[in-house]
Amino acid sequence: MAxxxxxxxxxxxxxxxxxxxxxxxxxxxxxxxxVALQDYKAGEFLIVDRHCIGASFLRWPKExxxxxxxxxxTPFGILDLNAVMLHTSVANFLGAEHPTGKQYAHYLQQxxxxxxxxxxxxxxxxxxxxxxxAGTRGRAPTPSGPGTTFxxxxxxxxxxxxxxxxxxxxxxxxxxxxxxPGAAHCLHNSQIASFQELPxxxxxxxxxxESGVDAAVHLVRRGVHVTLLHGAEQLATQEQDPxxxxxxxxxxxxxxxxxxxxxxxxxxxxxxxxxxxERGGYTVCTVxxxxxxxxxxxxxxxxxxxxxxxxxxxxxxxDGNILLNEHxxxxxxxxxxxxxxxxRHEHHIFCYIYKFRQRFAIVAESVARRLGLxxxxxxxxxxxxxxxxxxxxSCCGKECVC
Amino acid sequence: MAxxxxxxxxxxxxxxxxxxxxxxxxxxxxxxxxVALQDYKAGEFLIVDRHCIGASFLRWPKExxxxxxxxxxTPFGILDLNAVMLHTSVANFLGAEHPTGKQYAHYLQQxxxxxxxxxxxxxxxxxxxxxxxAGTRGRAPTPSGPGTTFxxxxxxxxxxxxxxxxxxxxxxxxxxxxxxPGAAHCLHNSQIASFQELPxxxxxxxxxxESGVDAAVHLVRRGVHVTLLHGAEQLATQEQDPxxxxxxxxxxxxxxxxxxxxxxxxxxxxxxxxxxxERGGYTVCTVxxxxxxxxxxxxxxxxxxxxxxxxxxxxxxxDGNILLNEHxxxxxxxxxxxxxxxxRHEHHIFCYIYKFRQRFAIVAESVARRLGLxxxxxxxxxxxxxxxxxxxxSCCGKECVC
Numbered sequence: 088m089a090x091x092x093x094x095x096x097x098x099x100x101x102x103x104x105x106x107x108x109x110x111x112x113x114x115x116x117x118x119x120x121x122v123a124l125q126d127y128k129a130g131e132f133l134i135v136d137r138h139c140i141g142a143s144f145l146r147w148p149k150e151x152x153x154x155x156x157x158x159x160x161t162p163f164g165i166l167d168l169n170a171v172m173l174h175t176s177v178a179n180f181l182g183a184e185h186p187t188g189k190q191y192a193h194y195l196q197q198x199x200x201x202x203x204x205x206x207x208x209x210x211x212x213x214x215x216x217x218x219x220x221a222g223t224r225g226r227a228p229t230p231s232g233p234g235t236t237f238x239x240x241x242x243x244x245x246x247x248x249x250x251x252x253x254x255x256x257x258x259x260x261x262x263x264x265x266x267x268p269g270a271a272h273c274l275h276n277s278q279i280a281s282f283q284e285l286p287x288x289x290x291x292x293x294x295x296x297e298s299g300v301d302a303a304v305h306l307v308r309r310g311v312h313v314t315l316l317h318g319a320e321q322l323a324t325q326e327q328d329p330x331x332x333x334x335x336x337x338x339x340x341x342x343x344x345x346x347x348x349x350x351x352x353x354x355x356x357x358x359x360x361x362x363x364x365e366r367g368g369y370t371v372c373t374v375x376x377x378x379x380x381x382x383x384x385x386x387x388x389x390x391x392x393x394x395x396x397x398x399x400x401x402x403x404x405x406d407g408n409i410l411l412n413e414h415x416x417x418x419x420x421x422x423x424x425x426x427x428x429x430x431r432h433e434h435h436i437f438c439y440i441y442k443f444r445q446r447f448a449i450v451a452e453s454v455a456r457r458l459g460l461x462x463x464x465x466x467x468x469x470x471x472x473x474x475x476x477x478x479x480x481s482c483c484g485k486e487c488v489c
Numbered sequence: 490m491a492x493x494x495x496x497x498x499x500x501x502x503x504x505x506x507x508x509x510x511x512x513x514x515x516x517x518x519x520x521x522x523x524v525a526l527q528d529y530k531a532g533e534f535l536i537v538d539r540h541c542i543g544a545s546f547l548r549w550p551k552e553x554x555x556x557x558x559x560x561x562x563t564p565f566g567i568l569d570l571n572a573v574m575l576h577t578s579v580a581n582f583l584g585a586e587h588p589t590g591k592q593y594a595h596y597l598q599q600x601x602x603x604x605x606x607x608x609x610x611x612x613x614x615x616x617x618x619x620x621x622x623a624g625t626r627g628r629a630p631t632p633s634g635p636g637t638t639f640x641x642x643x644x645x646x647x648x649x650x651x652x653x654x655x656x657x658x659x660x661x662x663x664x665x666x667x668x669x670p671g672a673a674h675c676l677h678n679s680q681i682a683s684f685q686e687l688p689x690x691x692x693x694x695x696x697x698x699e700s701g702v703d704a705a706v707h708l709v710r711r712g713v714h715v716t717l718l719h720g721a722e723q724l725a726t727q728e729q730d731p732x733x734x735x736x737x738x739x740x741x742x743x744x745x746x747x748x749x750x751x752x753x754x755x756x757x758x759x760x761x762x763x764x765x766x767e768r769g770g771y772t773v774c775t776v777x778x779x780x781x782x783x784x785x786x787x788x789x790x791x792x793x794x795x796x797x798x799x800x801x802x803x804x805x806x807x808d809g810n811i812l813l814n815e816h817x818x819x820x821x822x823x824x825x826x827x828x829x830x831x832x833r834h835e836h837h838i839f840c841y842i843y844k845f846r847q848r849f850a851i852v853a854e855s856v857a858r859r860l861g862l863x864x865x866x867x868x869x870x871x872x873x874x875x876x877x878x879x880x881x882x883s884c885c886g887k888e889c890v891c
Contacts, residue, residue, distance in 0.1 A: 155560055156558030156560055156586060156737075156738075157737060158557055158558055158570060158736070158737060159734070159736070159737070160570065160843060163843070163844055163847075163879075164847075164876065164879060165567070165570070165843060165876050168560060168562065168567070178737045182737060182740050183737055183740070183741060184558060184736075184737035184738050184740075184741055185741070332561070334560070334561070334586075335558075335559060335560060335561070335580045335583075335584060335585055335586035336558075336586050338584050338585070338586075339585060339586055339587070441562060441565070441567060442565055445565075445566075474566065474567050477565075477566060
């Protein structure tokens with residue numbers, strides 16, 4: 088099946104191409120946003136990715152699985168939690184409740200193919216310049232006028248210009264590796280191809296949120312003696328919001344390995360202060376003493392996100408997160424949008440697929456408005472009815488009775 | 490916390506009590522419907538159960554878990570798949586993705602307590618007589634008039650009368666044990682307290698839908714050699730609707746034990762024709778030969794449902810299922826409603842909690858109308874927005890792209 092390339096875009100002729108909207112990143116957010124732009128008929132667009140569709144998921148450790156469960160609820164009006172577009176069921180397509188990264192990449196690729204999304208792989212955007220008139224809030228740019236559009240430069244020197252840029256580069260390929268001195272001596276969990284193939288009979292894991300517990304569970308099941316160090320008073324099991332708490336999937340796995348095996352020790356109140364390379368191994372220093380292992384400690388301290396080329400075009404919140412307006416748009420640079428797990432509004436964290444997919448429609452509607460195109464009400468209603476459009480965040484985070 | 494008993498009902502004085510609506514069964518459907526009747530202010534009601542709240546779940550085999558996954562999505566506008574009322578999160582309350590029966594009963598009991606539902610335990614309804622004027626569709630009965638109300642007789646001889654009866658007795662306590670000659674020699678999976686405690690090194694399991702595969706998985710993990718016999722050409726993994734297909738949870742578990750162990754054989758095209766008690770054991774005859782085991786075969790052929798006392802008050806479809814109108818009401822007996830996993834409409838099977846909970850609102854609205862009470866639009870809208878109200882079934886079962 089041939090891609091439906093935008094009329095103004097000729098693959099292969101990429102020395103200078105103008106397009107209404109460029110989506111950077113072809114992961115869950117980029118693919119989902121592409122479908123939303125299509126559904127809203129929000130102008131011509133192109134999705135670019137430095138690797139390929141679902142590349143981050145393809146890089147997951149072999150044993151790692153989506154935390155959020157898929158179930159075949161889609162035909163019954165409850166969209167599969169891991170779906171990025173309407174009418175699709177990850178559970179049904181993959182036959183899996185917690186798909187592996189490889190499986191999920193397959194779903195994204197299939198979605199892109201079925202929708203004939205215009206995706207250009209192998210395009211690595213290294214620099215983004217804002218329109219000169221950026222800062223004039225609310226004013227639609229004159230399409231293609233010099234200096235009035237975004238200018239995106241690729242690693243190979245070719246240039247795209249666009250009226251809107253949607254940054255959807257995600258987190259996974261941008262690990263947090265400088266949390267403390269010597270962190271670079273460690274192996275970040277995102278760099279592990281398979282826990283099965285890691286050598287050694289003992290291993291220190293630093294960080295006990297989802298990735299840390301995930302790493303520990305896989306290693307403990309293999310019989311590896313794992314010391315899981317974390318700085319909190321206890322494991323994150325008390326919060327209501329799953330973005331701040333261990334997921335039920337992970338709690339159940341942790342409870343199972345703890346009940347069945349004795350080769351896991353979880354040490355709370357052990358914030359790591361430094362990792363030293365010495366005595367043919369690694370010393371992990373914490374606020375409560377040191378731990379030694381011959382094997383490279385696993386660093387599971389999360390991700391910083393890949394926003395370098397657009398970093399200067401956003402303002403930031405006091406907590407360091409990107410500041411967005413109600414359209415998930417930069418407050419400094421109109422026409423620059425953020426999509427995916429880095430999106431924050433007040434205390435709401437959009438780090439799961441079922442959360443951040445609810446903002447695709449909001450962005451697509453803004454893009455349409457900026458291009459002077461109508462925003463079809465029926466599309467918005469359908470997205471809303473299928474847990475794909477969340478505008479009013481005041482309803483989130485209500486206390487549960489139970 | 491004291492129950493809010495309906496004003497007309499005095500616990501203890503049950504020789505003859507009239508109430509607007511009686512809900513029979515305090516399981517997932519009965520509790521959920523009670524909350525819906527409360528939310529809709531649909532008159533006074535009483536929930537009766539022959540055992541207690543969540544009694545069926547308390548009878549589950551210890552290792553059995555809900556097939557549908559819970560996740561903490563509730564605060565983000567996607568109601569937990571296993572919740573029976575708004576604003577509750579099974580995942581959050583129990584910290585479990587696939588709760589055990591005991592855990593889930595705890596959730597139901599907590600929900601009933603928080604909502605102060607009027608539940609009367611230990612009431613076993615053995616006979617239900619319809620109002621004499623039943624058949625006069627659409628006419629609201631005169632409350633309490635003799636012969637104009639339902640008359641429910643309990644095992645102890647006491648009597649309730651009610652204007653509406655909602656039958657929510659469920660399936661689990663009513664196993665299908667007569668599928669073939671000698672089926673009664675078998676142990677129905679619902680009668681197993683724990684797979685861990687079943688004796689023997691080999692076991693025949695009859696039926697390979699959810700319960701059969703569940704039994705097989707638990708036994709195989711323990712090292713028991715299991716022969717799983719079923720009559721279909723292959724395991725049910727191809728259907729889109731999870732009511733007709735093995736769930737992702739079960740597929741993943743089956744794939745895992747199949748990959749890790751060699752003590753499971755699954756035999757398709759082996760419809761069982763008879764079970765004989767002989768030679769100090771059991772011979773299971775199939776259309777393709779016989780199998781012998783010293784141990785009682787496990788019968789996993791499903792449930793018939795507990796509708797005996799109201800069986801004569803319903804009409805039936807050609808496939809044997811109960812015929813319901815668009816309000817989930819008997820077509821023969823106005824004011825008699827069915828709730829829970831036995832509900833069918835055309836080809837739609839409401840066997841999962843996230844499915845049948847979407848009909849509580851429909852029933853509550855009908856009850857309100859029959860009692861001449863207003864149906865509050867805002868409640869209906871809130872139920873609808875939270876995947877708790879499904880009126881138009883035409884949207885169900887759409888083909889998925891993936």
